[in-house]
Amino acid sequence: DTEVTQTPKHLVMGMTNKKSLKCExxxxxxxxxxxxxxxxKPPELMFVYSYEKLSINESVPSRFSPECPNSSLLxxxxxxxxxxxxxxxLCASSQVGGRGPTEAFFGQGTRLTVx
Amino acid sequence: SQQGExxxxxxxxxxxxxxxxxxxxxxxxxxxxxxxQNSGRGLVHLILIRSNEREKHSGRLRVTLDTSKKxxxxxxxxSRAADTASYFCATRGETSGSRLTxxxxxxxxxxx
Numbered sequence: 309d310t311e312v313t314q315t316p317k318h319l320v321m322g323m324t325n326k327k328s329l330k331c332e333x334x335x336x337x338x339x340x341x342x343x344x345x346x347x348x349k350p351p352e353l354m355f356v357y358s359y360e361k362l363s364i365n366e367s368v369p370s371r372f373s374p375e376c377p378n379s380s381l382l383x384x385x386x387x388x389x390x391x392x393x394x395x396x397x398l399c400a401s402s403q404v405g406g407r408g409p410t411e412a413f414f415g416q417g418t419r420l421t422v423x
Numbered sequence: 424s425q426q427g428e429x430x431x432x433x434x435x436x437x438x439x440x441x442x443x444x445x446x447x448x449x450x451x452x453x454x455x456x457x458x459x460q461n462s463g464r465g466l467v468h469l470i471l472i473r474s475n476e477r478e479k480h481s482g483r484l485r486v487t488l489d490t491s492k493k494x495x496x497x498x499x500x501x502s503r504a505a506d507t508a509s510y511f512c513a514t515r516g517e518t519s520g521s522r523l524t525x526x527x528x529x530x531x532x533x534x535x
Binding site (some may be wrong): 312314339341348349350351352353356358363364396398400402404410411412413414415416417419 | 454456458463464465466467468471511513521522523524525526527528530
């Protein structure tokens with residue numbers, strides 16, 4: 309199984325809503341990532357979990373709250389988002405090797421629209 | 424911040440032609456990777472080249488790395504309409520831990 313599964317595929321939420329994005333992988337990868345991607349732009353790193361611990365937070369606003377309940381799951385909790393947060397949110401995972409992580413496997417993303 | 428810069432930003436070719444995309448980066452790297460993204464979908468890993476390698480092949484893909492110039496190129500030979508996608512380089516820095524930083528990308532269009 310070389311898949312990273314993200315749910316939901318599409319999400320529309322109001323600025324007062326609370327929602328969560330979910331990501332799952334069963335490749336035994338110990339690094340998991342959240343990226344945000346705007347149209348015609350590259351993915352921007354938000355968070356990295358390594359061995360279920362948050363290792364990188366790219367100064368992301370607190371309205372985005374990541375969670376890694378176990379080595380296979382990664383969540384992104386959303387609260388009080390702004391319309392400019394509308395984007396494609398991508399989850400990825402990779403091995404953590406002796407010289408650092410190798411190639412990343414990406415999910416298909418969640419298309420988020422904040423209204 | 425994004426460390427990789429790619430050129431061209433957009434490339435349009437005919438089926439059967441070769442496509443070359445370039446990527447430059449700023450800091451020392453552990454490895455450099457190329458990814459492909461079809462419109463609005465997830466990214467697919469294509470090839471990884473380590474900092475001590477100069478060239479790598481995978482099927483119709485050829486990647487070169489010049490660490491002295493901090494640059495890499497991706498060559499797709501005998502292109503097909505199905506190769507139409509955005510292509511991104513991504514770097515892992517020597518000291519950046521798990522951080523994988525993407526370049527701006529090249530939008531490739533292969534016309535049938």
